[in-house]
Amino acid sequence: MADNFKAKQCGKECQKCNPAECNDGKKLFTVTVFSENQVGLLNQISIIFTRRRLNIESLSVSQSALPGIHKFTITTITDEDTIEKVVKQIDKRIDIIKSFYNDDSDLVYQEIAMYKVATQDFINLEGTEELIRKYNIRILEINETCVIFEKTGHTDETQGLFNELSQKLQVLQFIRSGRVAITKSKIERLSDMLANIEAHKMMYE
Amino acid sequence: MSNQMKGAYILMESLLKENVDTIFGYPGGSIMPTFDALYDYMDKFNYVLTRHEQGATHAAQGYARVSGKTGVCLVTSGPGATNAITGIADAMMDSTPLVVIAGQAGAAFLGTDAFQEVDLIGCTLPITKWSYQIRSAADIAPAVAKAFHIANSGRKGPVVLDFAKNAQVEMAEFNYEKCHFTRGYIPFTAIKPTQIDAAAEIINNAKKPLALVGQGVILGNAEAELKAFLEKADIPAGSTLLGLSALPSDHRLNKGMLGMHGNVGPNIKTNEADVIIAIGMRFDDRVTGDLKTYAKQAKIVHLDIDNAELDKNVKATAKVLGDVKASLPELTLKIKEAKHTQWIESFHEYEVKEDEKVIRPEVYATEGPLKMGEVVRKISEATNNDAVLVTDVGQNQIMAARYFKFTKSRSVVTSGGLGTMGFGIPAAIGAKIGAPKRTVCMFAGDGGFQMTIQELGTIMEKQIGVKMIILNNNYLGMVRQWQELFFKKRYSSTPMMNPHFNTIADAYGIKNAEVSTREELDAAIKEMFADDKPYLLIANCEEMGMVYPMVPAGETITNILLG
Numbered sequence: 001m002a003d004n005f006k007a008k009q010c011g012k013e014c015q016k017c018n019p020a021e022c023n024d025g026k027k028l029f030t031v032t033v034f035s036e037n038q039v040g041l042l043n044q045i046s047i048i049f050t051r052r053r054l055n056i057e058s059l060s061v062s063q064s065a066l067p068g069i070h071k072f073t074i075t076t077i078t079d080e081d082t083i084e085k086v087v088k089q090i091d092k093r094i095d096i097i098k099s100f101y102n103d104d105s106d107l108v109y110q111e112i113a114m115y116k117v118a119t120q121d122f123i124n125l126e127g128t129e130e131l132i133r134k135y136n137i138r139i140l141e142i143n144e145t146c147v148i149f150e151k152t153g154h155t156d157e158t159q160g161l162f163n164e165l166s167q168k169l170q171v172l173q174f175i176r177s178g179r180v181a182i183t184k185s186k187i188e189r190l191s192d193m194l195a196n197i198e199a200h201k202m203m204y205e
Numbered sequence: 206m207s208n209q210m211k212g213a214y215i216l217m218e219s220l221l222k223e224n225v226d227t228i229f230g231y232p233g234g235s236i237m238p239t240f241d242a243l244y245d246y247m248d249k250f251n252y253v254l255t256r257h258e259q260g261a262t263h264a265a266q267g268y269a270r271v272s273g274k275t276g277v278c279l280v281t282s283g284p285g286a287t288n289a290i291t292g293i294a295d296a297m298m299d300s301t302p303l304v305v306i307a308g309q310a311g312a313a314f315l316g317t318d319a320f321q322e323v324d325l326i327g328c329t330l331p332i333t334k335w336s337y338q339i340r341s342a343a344d345i346a347p348a349v350a351k352a353f354h355i356a357n358s359g360r361k362g363p364v365v366l367d368f369a370k371n372a373q374v375e376m377a378e379f380n381y382e383k384c385h386f387t388r389g390y391i392p393f394t395a396i397k398p399t400q401i402d403a404a405a406e407i408i409n410n411a412k413k414p415l416a417l418v419g420q421g422v423i424l425g426n427a428e429a430e431l432k433a434f435l436e437k438a439d440i441p442a443g444s445t446l447l448g449l450s451a452l453p454s455d456h457r458l459n460k461g462m463l464g465m466h467g468n469v470g471p472n473i474k475t476n477e478a479d480v481i482i483a484i485g486m487r488f489d490d491r492v493t494g495d496l497k498t499y500a501k502q503a504k505i506v507h508l509d510i511d512n513a514e515l516d517k518n519v520k521a522t523a524k525v526l527g528d529v530k531a532s533l534p535e536l537t538l539k540i541k542e543a544k545h546t547q548w549i550e551s552f553h554e555y556e557v558k559e560d561e562k563v564i565r566p567e568v569y570a571t572e573g574p575l576k577m578g579e580v581v582r583k584i585s586e587a588t589n590n591d592a593v594l595v596t597d598v599g600q601n602q603i604m605a606a607r608y609f610k611f612t613k614s615r616s617v618v619t620s621g622g623l624g625t626m627g628f629g630i631p632a633a634i635g636a637k638i639g640a641p642k643r644t645v646c647m648f649a650g651d652g653g654f655q656m657t658i659q660e661l662g663t664i665m666e667k668q669i670g671v672k673m674i675i676l677n678n679n680y681l682g683m684v685r686q687w688q689e690l691f692f693k694k695r696y697s698s699t700p701m702m703n704p705h706f707n708t709i710a711d712a713y714g715i716k717n718a719e720v721s722t723r724e725e726l727d728a729a730i731k732e733m734f735a736d737d738k739p740y741l742l743i744a745n746c747e748e749m750g751m752v753y754p755m756v757p758a759g760e761t762i763t764n765i766l767l768g
Binding site for chain 2: 035036039040043044047051084085088089091092093094095096097098196197200201
């Protein structure tokens with residue numbers, strides 16, 4: 001996956017590149033959007049990415065800590081100049097309450113991946129215990145045909161398990177969620193944002 | 206006390222609460238209940254039946270641009286709604302406040318490919334400031350209130366209300382509350398003193414400042430604030446196409462229009478100024494040319510109401526977010542009085558050059574076929590430079606923008622961002638209704654005039670006193686000009702076989718004349734302004750006429766062709 005990132009970043013084949021150190025200015029950004037809980041919001045956001053030909057790498061949507069406010073976490077690869085403009089254009093939409101972007105260094109983030117393998121393959125696997133300890137695998141289901149397990153972590157970790165499994169057996173199904181992320185900084189943007197909104201509301205009343 | 210009403214009547218009452226006096230529209234199947242209600246309100250609204258929904262939207266734009274009020278359109282679903290899309294996109298690009306109410310299939314039918322169902326919200330998301338589907342009668346009043354609040358505040362723009370048929374016929378309690386606030390939308394940011402201080406410091410240290418005036422000044426009603434600002438620090442100003450008339454044409458500091466077909470002085474000086482103050486403008490590519498070579502030597506101070514415009518095309522040294530109506534006076538307070546006499550005089554040589562090479566031959570021609578520029582000048586002068594100018598798009602637009610003169614603000618109605626041919630006739634209708642006491646002159650080419658020619662029917666029916674001038678060269682002139690300059694004179698699809706426009710005007714009962722000589726022109730202008738009735742003047746102009754100066758698309762703004 002790290003290699004895939006690189007290929008997308010500069011369009012060149014490059015085996016060794018670390019996405020975080022890539023020097024063509026493009027890197028992975030995480031865009032966080034707080035919005036009203038309404039039909040069509042995803043469309044409003046995605047067209048802004050589409051206009052600039054930005055591929056959405058991952059997407060995760062859920063209710064935020066506040067009732068009625070939805071939170072989108074979107075990752076995309078681009079340069080800082082572009083992501084700044086994109087975020088401003090998202091923020092400008094009426095039904096968007098607040099939008100901002102971070103790079104990986106500002107965030108604690110996590111993804112979850114699930115894997116399905118044939119039970120017989122799993123039993124025949126050598127070094128199962130080692131694998132489970134190494135990747136901190138959690139087994140969710142075992143039946144006579146298949147074993148389903150999960151791993152949480154960064155993309156390279158979940159991908160690492162997939163790659164290792166693929167060398168040893170056939171992975172029947174593999175799925176990875178979008179990223180969920182929380183900022184490391186002390187500043188709580190959501191509360192700032194709501195305080196700001198309240199202040200403005202009072203101005204108008 | 207119960208105040209139950211049918212949805213369609215709730216809409217009517219809601220529009221009255223928003224002080225709507227004019228509606229441009231066209232009926233159809235899924236908006237019929239609303240038109241039925243409108244029948245009972247014909248004494249309360251000036252309802253204008255256009256001949257096509259695109260005409261309704263452009264008319265609403267013309268109305269909004271001259272009056273500052275929100276333009277309102279009422280159309281049906283499906284094709285009615287898609288016909289309105291061009292006007293909606295145009296209003297989005299040019300920040301024109303519109304509320305477009307379109308019928309929609311009943312909520313129960315949505316998503317079933319019902320007759321005349323189109324996903325209007327989906328279609329218009331990228332070209333509206335806000336769009337909303339009204340699915341129940343109880344939803345109408347709050348949606349209308351929010352729509353008008355959003356359309357005509359902050360950076361103005363079009364709002365679409367997709368009005369499901371069931372909501373039009375269902376009953377609900379009518380209770381109207383104006384909307385002043387919606388979470389997630391803060392249109393009036395308080396001006397930050399730190400931003401004002403930073404901007405003022407740059408301006409106070411400027412030796413060669415240049416102001417770029419955009420439509421934000423007009424939309425913010427900040428013409429007086431602009432004048433005070435420019436005069437205090439003696440700053441020359443160039444204007445964008447849509448910013449024209451914010452400052453009177455003959456103001457000492459008005460150095461003309463910016464951009465591709467703008468005046469030589471302000472374009473050359475853009476790349477000499479040490480400080481550029483952009484006021485309510487967005488550095489459109491038709492203004493900047495090649496961004497890589499644009500004003501690289503200058504510090505940029507950017508005042509705009511839309512945060513997404515700051516740093517979008519040109520990085521600003523100092524940014525002032527907010528309505529220029531609020532920010533300009535604060536900035537004026539902080540800047541020192543100054544004189545930039547030598548700098549302002551340095552424009553003179555370019556003014557003389559442009560006057561000799563381009564302007565005089567164009568507007569004071571004495572022989573040969575009529576020139577577009579001279580027709581525009583003579584008409585402008587005949588109105589004492591006091592009229593509202595409406596244009597179509599192309600050579601007619603640029604010639605009109607260059608040679609029409611302005612004494613009052615809100616005097617230019619043109620399609621700037623989208624460049625919509627066919628904008629002229631319907632926009633002129635709206636402009637005349639929005640400013641009934643003013644003379645409205647509409648210039649179109651023979652091409653654009655035929656794109657919305659059906660609106661002559663609206664003019665006929667309502668006897669709307671617009672003065673229409675076709676600058677006829679039997680070509681799609683601007684495209685032909687590019688073909689001459691950049692496509693080896695291969696006139697692909699630009700020669701026009703035109704109808705006899707006078708016969709068409711006759712059919713609509715509109716007084717008209719056709720002129721090809723200077724004598725005929727003078728006489729026809731006199732006749733045109735003799736009364737306040739509609740008039741069509743066909744001025745047959747030089748076929749191969751060119752618009753100069755010209756900065757070829759994508760080139761450095763100082764690479765100016767003078768012909």
